[in-house]
Amino acid sequence: MSRRAEAPEALIARAREGEARAIGRLISLVEDGSPVLREVMAGLTPYVGNAHVVGLTGSPGVGKSTSTSALVTELRGRDLRVGVLAVDPSSPFSGGALLGDRIRMSEHATDPGVFIRSMGARGHLGGVSRATPQALRVLDAAGLDVILVETVGVGQSEVEIARLADTTVVLLAPGMGDGIQAFKAGILEIGDVFVINKADRDGADSVRRDLRAMISLGDRPEGAWRPPVLKTVATTGEGASEVVDAVDQHRAWAAETGELERRRVRRARDEIEAIALTALRERWGSVGEGAVIDRLAEAVASGSSDSYAAADQLLAD
Amino acid sequence: MSRRAEAPEALIARAREGEARAIGRLISLVEDGSPVLREVMAGLTPYVGNAHVVGLTGSPGVGKSTSTSALVTELRGRDLRVGVLAVDPSSPFSGGALLGDRIRMSEHATDPGVFIRSMGARGHLGGVSRATPQALRVLDAAGLDVILVETVGVGQSEVEIARLADTTVVLLAPGMGDGIQAFKAGILEIGDVFVINKADRDGADSVRRDLRAMISLGDRPEGAWRPPVLKTVATTGEGASEVVDAVDQHRAWAAETGELERRRVRRARDEIEAIALTALRERWGSVGEGAVIDRLAEAVASGSSDSYAAADQLLAD
Incomplete structure (x- = not known):
């Protein structure tokens, strides 16, 4: 080894002081399935449970990276510390650099209040499902207020991410064969907040209308959450504030009704x-x-x- | 129940006579994770091991369904009985109708020498990995000579399908951002035969050249299989014969070197x-x-x- 391995305890202490390198080192231990993970996770336990985990998903081309970036800007404006975890399930071998790099190049790369990391779904079994909740635990313990978990909406990854999140934001865009797109992977079931991005393009209103119609088709018991359908132009930041408001409202609703607790138990169960x-x-x-x-x-x-x-x-x- | 459940034994006997409805019923038992599956699988055991399982994968838009159809035509011309299993991992809820329907509508729908079935990756764990090998076992025992397992190349599904197959055919097409496409999900590692479909379009030769260059970059021990890179126009059937020849050659190589046995042991292990x-x-x-x-x-x-x-x-x- 080219450098001495640092004790988990010391790493955790430094991560809790917000030191990005220590946070990154802990997530690498998670990714590698390191033997010291057991100790790391036990050490993090007292510090977790505060961060709001927001899943962000949508088909390729809806503008996920730009939307993530716009939401980070809005959250930073509210003086919140933000973590971004970009999970790329299409990179079993590489570690998923593509997705993360796009984000890393963004305006937030040098902001100490933002921690950005991409993860591939390396192994098969226990890949996303083991490593992602553990990485969330690291970011949570590091004192980040909101953690955005971004995934490209392919295969079952969006369903997996929704199972991890306190609140799931589903992104759509006009002109992408939207009827099928919306129904395809059961996203109606997983979305707590729907966002039509690229709302300055033709067809945004009709996507919104269709989506609202589909949402109201489902039976909802009294007091159930009714997912809002918002519009954004992520490249200009338009609508990001409303999205953050809706995410906050969903969290408040979920905390009050016990849904937040149920989701966190489910996440712990999966982990x-x-x-x-x-x-x-x-x-x-x-x-x-x-x-x-x-x-x-x-x-x-x-x-x-x-x-x-x-x-x-x-x-x- | 609206009809009497038939004993597994009787179903297996009818499936072995090539009766499509019995084969379909057995695969439904597999999909549903039926309690009688244990009995079904034990009953199939004496009859399996003859079919050649060919995985067929590629990004959306490369022409997988048309290619499958062209290969079926070619195999039928060689008087082989063919099974097609279309696995749609993006349909956790629906059962994956879209993919299969496209194939069902094809010219082979009424050919008794062809059995076509689509499967969704219903549950999360044990979905594709449990049900697909079991469905293959059903088709194998039913006496089909070649089973084409088609999957849309998203997430880890292509890697999963490659793990199931005796021979894996990776489809590409010109003009799809091919460098990245090829490297993205590690398809270089999983392809035994590469096919550039839509070879009548501009750029087919350059994709082929790039791919061949990438393949020769890897270290290959003496006697290792060297994946050919073929060209097809699936809509006209052009090149399908060469693909079937290459698949045959790969099987012969794999049988001779013990690779076939290794892959089948791996498939059994996963199952x-x-x-x-x-x-x-x-x-x-x-x-x-x-x-x-x-x-x-x-x-x-x-x-x-x-x-x-x-x-x-x-x-x-």
Whole structure:
């Protein structure tokens, strides 16, 4: 090693003083699945639970990075410290530099009240689901007030991010085949706040009208949250203030009704499960080679056993 | 129930006679995670291992459905029975109708030598990874010679499909920001055969040149497979024959070198693991509500425990 590894305790202390490098180092430990993670997470426990985690998702082309940037500007104007976690599930190998770099180049790169980090969904199992909640925990403990978790809306990533967030903002834009776009990945179910970005373009009002109509189609019990549909022009910052207001209102509603607590329990459940599953896979040898599961797999592949019988044996082991 | 449930044994017998409705019924049992699946899978075991599983992936817009259709035509011309499994990971809720419907509408819909089915990646964990290998097992046991597994190349789905396949065909097209496209999700690592579709368009040769250059950059040991880069015009069927030839050559190479066996063991391993993990999640109560894991999650969310300690308790339970 080219530098001495710093004790988790010292790193946490420095992160809590807002030192970006210490925060970054802790997130690297999370990404690497470091052996000291257990100690890190235990050390962070007393300091978490204050940050508001806002998920930000939408199809490629709706202007996610610009919107993130506009929201950061608005939040900074309200004197809040902001974390941005850009999760790129399409980068299993690289670590997802593309998404993060775009943000890093932005105006906020040198603001000490903003911490920006991109993460790839490196491994398969336990990737996003283990590392993202742990990274959120680091940023939360570091005293950031709002954490924006940005993800490109492909595959199931938007659903995964929504499961992590206290409030989920879904971005759309005019002229992207919006009916299908809106229904496609169940975004109606996951959005707490909808934002039509690029609202200066033709068709913004009709997207808004369609979306509102779809939202009012769903049955909502008394007192349920009714997702607002807002318009923004992220490149100029227009509408960002209304989005932040709506996010605040959603948080207040969620705190009052117990929904915030429910979501945080769910997030903890997903995280616990991901850690447990990762531990099991290590035990089984799925992570490495030449272990219990390989012998069982050979038997199944050769037709001398079936997959359920093999799974039984694995669990009995 | 509106109709009597048929015994797995009888369904399997009918599927082995090539009856499409029985094959479809078995795949529905797979999708639903039916309680009789264990019996179904054990019943299929003697009949599997003959089909050649070909993964077909590529970014939206490269012409996956047309390419699938052209390959089916070519394979049918060689008197092979063909299964098509269209996996749509972007449909966590719907079951992925869009992708499959496009194929169903095609010329092959009424050919009894072709079985077409689309699957969504319904649940989160154990979705694609459990159901897809099981569906492949059904199609394999039904006596299909080649099974094309088509997936839209988003998120990690192409990597997942590559893990399932004996041979993976990666589709590209000119004019799609190809350098980045090729590198983005690590497709260089997963492709056994590369196909530049829409080869009648400008830029096809330069994509091919770039791709070949990238492929020759990687270190390859003596005797390793060198992925060919072919050109097709799927709408006319041009080049489909060369693709099928290349896929055959890859299979022959893989069988001879032991790579085929290795891949099938890996597929079995993934399947066993997915079944075991699904069983564990049910035991923990992650699937329903109000169980062991919920109490642990509440402790973590309230800060009275940390996620690693909770995972330890979960595993000790």
